[in-house]
Amino acid sequence: xxxxxxxxxxxxxxxxxxxxxxxxxxxxxxxxxxxxxxxxxxxxxxxxxxxxxxxxxxxxxxxxxxxxxxxxxxxxxxxxxxxxxxxxxxxxxxxxxxxxxxxxxxxxxxxxxxxxxxxxxxxxxxxxxxxxxxxxxxxxxxxxxxxxxxxxxxxxxxxxxxxxxxxxxxxxxxxxxxxxxxxxxxxxxxxxxxxxxxxxxxxxxxxxxxxxxxxxxxxxxxxxxxxxxxxxxxxxxxxxxxxxxxxxxxxxxxxxxxxxxxxxxxxxxxxx
Numbered sequence: 001x002x003x004x005x006x007x008x009x010x011x012x013x014x015x016x017x018x019x020x021x022x023x024x025x026x027x028x029x030x031x032x033x034x035x036x037x038x039x040x041x042x043x044x045x046x047x048x049x050x051x052x053x054x055x056x057x058x059x060x061x062x063x064x065x066x067x068x069x070x071x072x073x074x075x076x077x078x079x080x081x082x083x084x085x086x087x088x089x090x091x092x093x094x095x096x097x098x099x100x101x102x103x104x105x106x107x108x109x110x111x112x113x114x115x116x117x118x119x120x121x122x123x124x125x126x127x128x129x130x131x132x133x134x135x136x137x138x139x140x141x142x143x144x145x146x147x148x149x150x151x152x153x154x155x156x157x158x159x160x161x162x163x164x165x166x167x168x169x170x171x172x173x174x175x176x177x178x179x180x181x182x183x184x185x186x187x188x189x190x191x192x193x194x195x196x197x198x199x200x201x202x203x204x205x206x207x208x209x210x211x212x213x214x215x216x217x218x219x220x221x222x223x224x225x226x227x228x229x230x231x232x233x234x235x236x237x238x239x240x241x242x243x244x245x246x247x248x249x250x251x252x253x254x255x256x257x258x259x260x261x262x263x264x265x266x267x268x269x270x271x272x
Contacts, residue, residue, distance in 0.1 A: 001027055001062070002101065008071075008089040015077055019086040021093060024058045024068040025101045036107035036269060037067040037094050038149070041087065043114030046075045046168035053113040053151075057258075061111075064262040067103055069094060073119060076168035080182070081132055083169070087123040088133070088143040095142060107269050110145040111261075114206060115165045117153025118184065121214060124148045124195070125187035147268055148195045149261045152203055152237070155210040157183040162206045188217035194224035196264045198257045200233035226264050230255050 002025035012018045038061045042053035049072045058068035073086035098105040112120030127143040154165045157179045197215055199208040208229055218225040266272050
C-alpha cells in the first residue's frame with residue numbers, strides 16, 4: 001500500500017491548520033488494471049473530523065478492491081467555502097495522479113458522513129458553480145466527482161437542518177440568502193453525479209429527510225440514485241460495527257450499507 005500524507009495548501013491557515021489528504025493506494029500486482037478511487041470525508045459537525053469515519057472506512061474500501069483516501073478538511077473557526085475548496089483540491093489531486101496510481105480518472109467517488117456527507121454533496125453539486133470556480137476549472141471538469149456515497153448527510157438548511165453544522169460552517173449570524181443557498185437539495189442539477197445514500201429512520205441529530213430531499217432532487221433531474229432508510233440506529237453509525245458506531249446502546253444490527261455501496265459502484269461503473 002502507498003500510504004502518504006499530502007498537504008492541500010501551501011502553508012497553514014491563519015488558525016494554524018493544514019488540511020491534508022491521506023492516501024491508501026493499493027500497490028496491486030495487476031499493474032494494468034485501473035481501479036476506482038473513493039475519497040472519504042469524515043463527519044464531525046464542522047467542529048473536527050471523526051476518527052471513526054476515516055481510516056477504518058478507507059481500509060474497508062481497500063478490502064473491496066478500491067483505492068481510497070481520507071480528507072481532513074478545514075472546520076470551525078474556518079468558514080465556508082474553505083471546506084469546499086479542500087474537497088475540490090482533494091479531487092483534483094487524485095485525478096492529477098490517476099495515471100501514477102492506476103486510478104480510472106472517470107471513476108472518482110466522494111464518500112462522506114454527516115457533515116462530511118454534506119461536503120461530499122457540496123462538491124457534487126457545486127463543482128460547476130461560477131460562484132466558487134473559474135470557467136476553465138469548470139469546463140475541464142477537474143473537480144467533478146463521478147459518484148457520491150452519502151452516509152446520514154447534512155443536506156437541507158430548512159426545517160430539518162442540523163443547526164450546529166450550519167452554525168460552524170457559516171457562522172451563527174450568516175445572511176439568510178446564504179443559508180438558503182446552502183440547502184443542497186436546491187443545488188442539484190443534471191450535472192450532479194449519481195449518489196448512494198443511507199440513513200436511519202430514528203436519526204434525531206440529522207433527520208432522515210435530509211437524504212430523502214436529496215434523493216428526490218436527483219430523481220427530478222433523472223440522476224441515478226440508490227437510497228436506504230434503515231429502521232433504527234440513531235446518528236453516527238459509521239461502518240455499523242461495534243468499533244465504529246457512535247454509541248453501543250444504539251447498536252441493533254450491522255447494516256451492510258458498505259457492501260451495498262460497493263456493489264452499487266460495480267454496477268454504476270460496469271466493473272463486473
